[in-house]
Amino acid sequence: MSSKLIAPSVLAADFANLQRDIDMINQSEADWFHIDIMDGVFVPNISFGMPVLQAISKHAKKTIDVHLMIVDPDRYIKTFAELGSDILTVHYEACTHLHRTLQAIKTEGMKAGVALNPHTNINVLEDTITDIDLVCIMSVNPGFGGQSFIENTYDKVKQLKTLITRKNATTQIEIDGGVTNKNAKALVEAGADVLVAGSYVFKSSNQTETIKNLKAIANS
Ligand code: DX5
Ligand code: ZN
Numbered sequence: 001m002s003s004k005l006i007a008p009s010v011l012a013a014d015f016a017n018l019q020r021d022i023d024m025i026n027q028s029e030a031d032w033f034h035i036d037i038m039d040g041v042f043v044p045n046i047s048f049g050m051p052v053l054q055a056i057s058k059h060a061k062k063t064i065d066v067h068l069m070i071v072d073p074d075r076y077i078k079t080f081a082e083l084g085s086d087i088l089t090v091h092y093e094a095c096t097h098l099h100r101t102l103q104a105i106k107t108e109g110m111k112a113g114v115a116l117n118p119h120t121n122i123n124v125l126e127d128t129i130t131d132i133d134l135v136c137i138m139s140v141n142p143g144f145g146g147q148s149f150i151e152n153t154y155d156k157v158k159q160l161k162t163l164i165t166r167k168n169a170t171t172q173i174e175i176d177g178g179v180t181n182k183n184a185k186a187l188v189e190a191g192a193d194v195l196v197a198g199s200y201v202f203k204s205s206n207q208t209e210t211i212k213n214l215k216a217i218a219n220s
Helices: 015-027 050-059 073-082 098-107 153-166 184-190 207-218
Strands: 005-008 032-038 063-069 087-091 111-116 134-138 172-176 194-197
Touching: 005 207, 015 050, 015 207, 032 050, 050 063, 063 073, 063 111, 073 087, 073 098, 087 098, 087 134, 098 111, 134 153, 153 172, 153 184, 184 194, 184 207, 194 207
Parallel strands: 005 032, 005 194, 032 063, 063 087, 087 111, 111 134, 134 172, 172 194
Antiparallel strands: none
16 A cells, blocks of 8 residues: 655645744655645635745745635646646636646646535546546535535545546545544545645644654554
């Protein structure tokens, strides 16, 4: 079994001490930086944009996993590549021509991800799964950190794992929202490869230790 990855969500970091929090992730056992970009239209919240991502990129020493919660993401694919994104995830619900969008992301040299809202069924990916490097299953409604995990997620992860196996795809499964030490093991058992964790990491008193423990649980 390949190692399961932890991606702390920078949305929950202290933006007045961003370099300190980036260094913490660099020095921890975390695998990726998860970066949430919200436009106030696709989701009812605005997070941060290009200048902040550029600053993060300058210091981050690990894979930069960008989660776009924006309408019409095609407009910014090139820009996100230039800003150092390694993985660019768009929302299924925001893409009219998903296949074209995935190709455009790969043309820019990034891995292509697709995020699904809690109400979106896995079967919408039946015809694109072999073109997708990462599926991000939203285990909360996107827009905010610190929400409670939606239990139906386990079933969706299992369905997605079945689809990936059936289609002989190499797609990774990422879970985003409300991840803690309580659900990490069950998510991995259902088929998850990458766990995003925001509040659980950043609200803890020893963030490095929390990441280490979460990673140990995910790989136990
Ligand atoms: C929600 C974001 C998540 C969020 C996770 O819209 O996509 O990445 O930062 O935060 P927690 O782990 O606090 O639910
Ligand atoms: Zn996210």
